[in-house]
Amino acid sequence: MTDHKVPPILKPIRDVGIVGYGAYIPRYRLPASEVARIWKAGSGGLLIEEKAVSGLDEDVITMSIEAARNALARAEIDPSEIRAVWVGSESHPYAVKPTSTVVAEAIGATPHTQAADWEFACKAGTEAIQAAIGFVGSEMARFALAIGMDTAQARPGDPLEYTAGAGGAAFLLGPAEISLATIESSYSFATDTPDFFRRANEKYPEHGERFTGEPSYFKHITSAAQALMQAIEASPSDYQHVVFHQPNTKFPQRVGRALGFKPEQIETGLLVPLIGNTYAGSALVGLTAVLDVAEPGDRILLVSYGSGAGSDAISLRATELLPERHNLAPQTQDYIARRTEIDYATYARFRGKLTMK
Amino acid sequence: MEASRHWRLKQERYTLMGEICPHCEEKIFPPRDICPACGENARNLYKYSGRGEVYSFTTVYQAPAGYEENAPYTIALVRLEEGPMLTAQLTDLGDETVEIGMPVEMVTRKLRSDGERGMLVYGYKFRPQLARTISA
Structure with a gap:
């Protein structure tokens, strides 16, 4: 290896x-x-x-x-x-x-x-x-x-x-x-972690027990965000906005704090209090709210999380074309x-x- | 199951694709072979903007087969801004009251399903024009 x-x-x-x-x-x-x-x-x-x-x-x-x-x-x-x-x-x-x-x-x-x-x-x-x-x-x-x-x-x-x-x-x-907005770089981090699943033909998912939270959401988002920032030599203060997957209000706030982001960097893309967790849409709809107000040159970090489990981290930079x-x-x-x-x-x-x- | 009919009408239903007559420039919806205005061949495709206004409307309580789960629902005669008038369901009304002259816009929605095992049929409906803080 x-x-x-x-x-x-x-x-x-x-x-x-x-x-x-x-x-x-x-x-x-x-x-x-x-x-x-x-x-x-x-x-x-x-x-x-x-x-x-x-x-x-x-x-x-x-x-x-x-x-x-x-x-x-x-x-x-x-x-x-x-x-x-x-x-x-x-x-x-x-x-x-x-x-x-x-x-x-x-x-x-x-x-x-x-x-x-x-x-x-x-x-x-x-x-x-x-x-x-x-x-x-x-x-x-x-x-x-x-x-x-x-x-x-x-x-x-x-x-x-x-x-x-x-x-x-x-x-x-x-x-x-x-x-x-240009894609500066991206990174993916995935492991086999059974925190949430739905079997074929079942209407509702199963979740909980010992894999919710720390070994799943927090571990994967933190690992993906840190790896990407290390590789492209960026730090949290380089970003105007950061958007995480948002299953509830607390998780993205807590993972943001742990990574060294300030509440004002998270605020614009944090939509979960008003629309809920939109699953595959969650981090992405947060990114649209950020792009709606971002200025040319603004850097944006997007980190998703999917159960099962993995995180994709994408670093973006807004261009001159965005405001128009x-x-x-x-x-x-x-x-x-x-x-x-x-x-x-x-x-x-x-x-x-x-x-x- | 009328899969072939749904398939044949998909472009018209998903995107509000009609025709414009190459002879008299009449805009036509739904598409047909002969221009209703001048009687010549009319097969040039024309995509409508999807904007229009309510010409008249009514509410359906006794829905036909396949539409029962949506009842009661409102259907309207919508006058497209390009001219033609069509019949469609109104959707996303929330608690808004419908009025004649109300501006509406086309959205693609689920029209019906052919039972639990059948095909899902999608097509145009109209909703109240989305309020925007900064207009385009």
Whole structure:
């Protein structure tokens, strides 16, 4: 086994960047206090305020289409130039039949394109981004679209039910010279860690026991972030913004503090208190909120986490092109502001938890 | 199961793809072979912006087969800003009341599923135009 004195970062031959980005968050919100009311849990120490819930006619396909359209609006490119449409999720509507072909068709990327669905719990979206960096960076493609999107599942009464939300984001990767943010470098850290899983044909995931937290989220995010920063000789103070996977409000705050980031560096991308944990969309939709306000030259560190387990760390730098594209699509805060509160019964109906037949 | 029909209509349904008549420039939706305005062949594709306004609307309580789980829902005659009028469901209404003249925009949503084992059918619906802090 090779002893890596300098962590082996992932760097393509050609420089790559984000040419367009777009978020999607559904309209409905379920307050955590409403979940607590049903399960008589008391309202002290709730992990978030409320979570976003998808409507009856929404799923990962429809949500990915809207995020992708927003990314294309900012990219201002011809969608027939896209050579890959990749959607990372753990709530693909079909067990067999790609989400990505429907998305590719709806945005006008078919037929000269790759299309595939990615799966790695909450980091399927950043996996797709890294693959897209390779696709563009090797000059196999000029543009590749990577999406992280989820309508997260949680068993009624499970602690996850407070936070399992819906939303995500799409990123169009392309040549650095026409990018809104360039990819400086990235790194992946993965081990076999059984902290959270869902077996085939099961509706709800299993989690908990001894692998939650320290050996999973904290170990993988810390390792990935430190390795990347060491390899590119960066330190936390070099970044204006940092975005972590956000299963609740405390975890990203705590891992940020442990790594040496200040609360103001985390603040802009920390959306979990208002939309919940959007799983494969979680860190990515946080990144869109940062890109919505970032200035040219700002450095951004993105670190995802997926159970099972692994973290992808990506270092980005905003370019001069970013500010003029901010308003070519709805901003992430526009989606957060579009809010209709629902009660638990409506949530149960929207999420298919009622037996109709 | 009508997989072949859903497949045939996918471009029109997913992206609001219609036609523009090469002879009289009439914009046509849904697409058809003959221009309804001048009677000539009309097969040039035209993609609509998806923006329009509610011309009229009604609420369906007794939904047809395949749509029961969404009932009650509102359907509207939507006048596209390019001219044509079409019928579509309104979605994401939340607690907003629908009014004639209300600005709406196209979104691609799940229209129905052919049962638990069947295909999911996607297509256009319209929602109230998303409020934006800074307009484009």
